[in-house]
Amino acid sequence: MTDQIARIDVPVAREPAIAHAIRELVIGNRILAHQGVLDAFGHVSVRHPANPERYLMPCSRGPALVVADDIIEYALDGTPIDQRGRPQYSERAIHGAIYLARPDVNAVVHNHSPAVIPFGVTGTVLRPIFHLGSVMGPDIPIWDITDKFGDGTDLLVIRNDVGASLARTLGGGRVVLMRGHGSAVAGRRLKEAVFIAVYMQLNAQLQLASTQLGGATKFLSPAEVARASAILLEPLGQERAWQTWSHAAGFTDV
Numbered sequence: 704m705t706d707q708i709a710r711i712d713v714p715v716a717r718e719p720a721i722a723h724a725i726r727e728l729v730i731g732n733r734i735l736a737h738q739g740v741l742d743a744f745g746h747v748s749v750r751h752p753a754n755p756e757r758y759l760m761p762c763s764r765g766p767a768l769v770v771a772d773d774i775i776e777y778a779l780d781g782t783p784i785d786q787r788g789r790p791q792y793s794e795r796a797i798h799g800a801i802y803l804a805r806p807d808v809n810a811v812v813h814n815h816s817p818a819v820i821p822f823g824v825t826g827t828v829l830r831p832i833f834h835l836g837s838v839m840g841p842d843i844p845i846w847d848i849t850d851k852f853g854d855g856t857d858l859l860v861i862r863n864d865v866g867a868s869l870a871r872t873l874g875g876g877r878v879v880l881m882r883g884h885g886s887a888v889a890g891r892r893l894k895e896a897v898f899i900a901v902y903m904q905l906n907a908q909l910q911l912a913s914t915q916l917g918g919a920t921k922f923l924s925p926a927e928v929a930r931a932s933a934i935l936l937e938p939l940g941q942e943r944a945w946q947t948w949s950h951a952a953g954f955t956d957v
């Protein structure tokens with residue numbers, strides 16, 4: 704993967720902390736694509752390490768293909784600081800609105816994971832069904848764009864007032880489902896947001912499998928969710944997962 708690593712190296716003129724954040728963001732994109740959470744669509748961002756009023760996100764490109772030169776710096780209102788002619792994701796408002804509403808959040812994943820979509824549209828509630836799913840939190844809200852913006856939207860979060868509505872439904876949580884569209888995941892760190900997004904998808908798959916077997920599915924209790932997630936949200940486990948998934952995605956030196 705020497706060729707790939709070379710391609711994600713960043714100019715030496717960059718601040719080391721920013722260069723590091725960009726490299727991690729590239730790897731996070733590749734991991735989520737490799738894990739099937741993102742395909743051609745969906746995106747990942749991180750808050751700027753030196754300026755909390757800005758964030759970093761790739762230009763409009765499939766996450767599996769993102770390189771360091773794709774990363775654009777944004778103001779929280781979605782205005783690009785250094786666009787340099789690069790095309791942009793339309794749903795930037797998801798990211799800026801969450802960073803604005805949540806000073807504790809430093810990474811956001813927006814995805815259309817197919818396993819999760821059914822839980823936003825059927826009334827069947829997505830709930831932690833195994834210990835790793837506890838990182839979603841005990842109660843997962845659903846944001847329906849029609850509630851505030853009516854029927855006939857394109858379902859996309861392009862305007863900042865739509866993003867603010869989504870961020871309100873996320874509240875203080877880590878996950879919000881978007882009816883008929885996907886979800887948004889908020890983490891204190893990029894590795895945390897990636898971790899939650901991967902295990903939310905797996906939880907959805909396991910919940911579907913379990914309920915199809917019949918019988919009374921026993922979910923984690925609120926107390927179990929609290930205890931299990933407290934351990935899993937420590938950096939140790941997230942580092943292990945990040946190393947494993949980044950290696951699988953081709954970054955053998957991580």
Ligand code: MN
Binds near residue numbers: 744745813
């Ligand atoms: Mn979307």
